[in-house]
Amino acid sequence: MTAPTALLWCRRDLRLADNPALMWALAQQRTVIPVYIHSGAEDYHDTPGAASRWWLHHSLMALDEDLRRLGSRLQVVEGPAEERLPALARHLKASMVTWNRLYEPALAERDAAVEAALVRQGVTVSHHPGALLAEPTALHTAGGGPYRVYTPYWKAHRRTVGQPAPLAAPTALPPPPDLPDAIPVEHLGLLPAVPWYGGLADRWKPGERGAHEALAAFDGGAVSRYGEDRDRPDRIGTSRLSPHLHFGEITPGQVALAVQGAAGNDADPFLRQLVWRDFAHHLLHHFPHTVTEPFNPRFAAFPWRRDPGTDLTRWQQGRTGIPLVDAGMRELWHNGWMHNRVRMAVASLLTKNLLIHWRAGEAWFRDTLVDADVANNVMGWQWTAGCGADAAPYFRIFNPVRQGQRFDPEGAYVRRWVPELGGLPDRYIHCPWEAPAAVLQEAGITLGRDYPEPMVDLKATRERALAAYGEVKGGA
Ligand SMILES: Cc1cc2nc3c(=O)[nH]c(=O)nc-3n(C[C@H](O)[C@H](O)[C@H](O)COP(=O)(O)OP(=O)(O)OC[C@H]3O[C@@H](n4cnc5c(N)ncnc54)[C@H](O)[C@@H]3O)c2cc1C
Numbered sequence: 509m510t511a512p513t514a515l516l517w518c519r520r521d522l523r524l525a526d527n528p529a530l531m532w533a534l535a536q537q538r539t540v541i542p543v544y545i546h547s548g549a550e551d552y553h554d555t556p557g558a559a560s561r562w563w564l565h566h567s568l569m570a571l572d573e574d575l576r577r578l579g580s581r582l583q584v585v586e587g588p589a590e591e592r593l594p595a596l597a598r599h600l601k602a603s604m605v606t607w608n609r610l611y612e613p614a615l616a617e618r619d620a621a622v623e624a625a626l627v628r629q630g631v632t633v634s635h636h637p638g639a640l641l642a643e644p645t646a647l648h649t650a651g652g653g654p655y656r657v658y659t660p661y662w663k664a665h666r667r668t669v670g671q672p673a674p675l676a677a678p679t680a681l682p683p684p685p686d687l688p689d690a691i692p693v694e695h696l697g698l699l700p701a702v703p704w705y706g707g708l709a710d711r712w713k714p715g716e717r718g719a720h721e722a723l724a725a726f727d728g729g730a731v732s733r734y735g736e737d738r739d740r741p742d743r744i745g746t747s748r749l750s751p752h753l754h755f756g757e758i759t760p761g762q763v764a765l766a767v768q769g770a771a772g773n774d775a776d777p778f779l780r781q782l783v784w785r786d787f788a789h790h791l792l793h794h795f796p797h798t799v800t801e802p803f804n805p806r807f808a809a810f811p812w813r814r815d816p817g818t819d820l821t822r823w824q825q826g827r828t829g830i831p832l833v834d835a836g837m838r839e840l841w842h843n844g845w846m847h848n849r850v851r852m853a854v855a856s857l858l859t860k861n862l863l864i865h866w867r868a869g870e871a872w873f874r875d876t877l878v879d880a881d882v883a884n885n886v887m888g889w890q891w892t893a894g895c896g897a898d899a900a901p902y903f904r905i906f907n908p909v910r911q912g913q914r915f916d917p918e919g920a921y922v923r924r925w926v927p928e929l930g931g932l933p934d935r936y937i938h939c940p941w942e943a944p945a946a947v948l949q950e951a952g953i954t955l956g957r958d959y960p961e962p963m964v965d966l967k968a969t970r971e972r973a974l975a976a977y978g979e980v981k982g983g984a
Contacts (some may be wrong), residue, residue, distance in 0.1 A: 570715025
């Protein structure tokens with residue numbers, strides 16, 4: 509007689525350690541069958557970005573390798589989970605199905621439908637938290653409603669959210685039977701036909717081991733300096749854990765414990781930033797319309813430019829003529845990642861100086877970021893555009909020249925990504941248009957030929973944005 513079977517539905521929890529669904533399945537003394545069901549639904553808005561697909565391919569391969577070391581393996585099937593999971597459970601006579609929860613509104617709805625179908629079949633379903641430090645419904649204001657402002661959310665989080673010890677990884681797993689229609693990861697076609705991803709492959713190591721290496725590199729030193737360095741794109745001052753966290757290769761609980769162990773109270777500025785991730789999920793859960801609509805309804809009438817011509821393309825390609833912005837957009841294209849301070853500066857230029865809809869920027873980030881994440885991306889864009897919860901006030905328009913001078917004072921970041929400006933002295937590296945002709949000549953630069961003239965007058969477009977924001981500011 510074969511052992512009773514539990515299906516472990518792997519989603520964005522591509523790890524063995526601190527995996528509550530996996531440990532639950534093992535505790536039931538079942539044959540555990542890890543399965544990944546590819547339908548695109550787990551991806552951002554069902555339309556996964558190219559960089560995310562690259563990451564997913566490698567993360568699935570890494571999980572399979574890790575499972576095989578313990579005696580199991582990852583089996584991949586295609587199709588909508590609503591159909592495939594109940595059919596698999598029937599075929600395998602699985603009496604239990606388990607997974608770790610995801611929180612985007614569309615996925616929560618899909619998962620509820622899957623659960624109902626399984627329960628109708630008499631299958632026991634068990635799902636677990638694991639992606640966040642606090643579930644989106646865990647915290648509420650004194651009035652019982654959701655938080656809309658970050659600082660009180662963070663304080664409540666600090667006060668009330670405990671940190672259970674992360675679960676150890678299993679040391680051995682039962683060999684699973686073959687699934688019908690299982691296909692190799694390579695057959696999912698996640699990698700692009702034209703291999704443009706050399707920069708990603710050089711920079712990142714997807715998978716659980718890569719995640720822990722990134723954490724070790726960070727808590728080995730940078731975490732104690734995070735308070736001072738986190739805004740400096742010219743330094744490695746942040747953890748760069750975002751894609752690993754997004755794909756669940758490591759949990760925020762593991763990260764929080766490690767940084768506290770390494771830096772004690774000096775880890776606080778980092779933890780405050782990590783909890784923004786929980787806040788983003790809290791907002792999305794309580795205000796699901798914000799996936800596509802502004803949190804602040806007055807912004808529905810905001811006069812975004814209808815026909816931005818080639819301006820969007822110039823921004824995407826890092827040819828705006830504004831060095832900090834171009835450096836960020838080129839870093840994004842090359843590495844699939846951009847520093848948070850620079851994300852704010854490029855998003856401000858797009859939405860405020862260029863008056864291009866935040867959704868166009870959000871879509872570009874979705875396609876190009878390895879950490880593209882509905883909750884964080886939507887919150888980041890709406891925050892910068894001024895239409896989100898706890899948003900930057902509408903009159904706060906980032907000046908990318910001053911941002912550069914403050915946070916990249918010697919221009920090392922700009923020189924790295926915009927090498928054609930490398931010969932400029934620090935004083936003009938963030939504003940080449942202000943450099944005297946002799947300085948430009950000495951640096952071998954002709955503006956408009958070697959590097960673009962700035963595509964906007966920052967002062968005049970700031971005034972234009974303030975006027976546009978004035979139209980909706982009553983609620984901003
Ligand atoms: C316009 C815009 C779009 C963004 N889009 C995304 C996105 O798609 N995916 C994404 O993960 N982050 C996004 N962010 C947030 C932030 O820029 C990244 O999380 C951060 O830069 C990742 O680098 P890190 O891992 O080194 O961060 P660290 O500074 O080391 O922070 C650790 C972790 O905390 C979380 N975190 C930190 N800052 C934020 C924040 N402001 N909001 C939410 N979570 C945060 C991330 O999970 C991050 O990995 C966006 C920010 C802006 C302004």
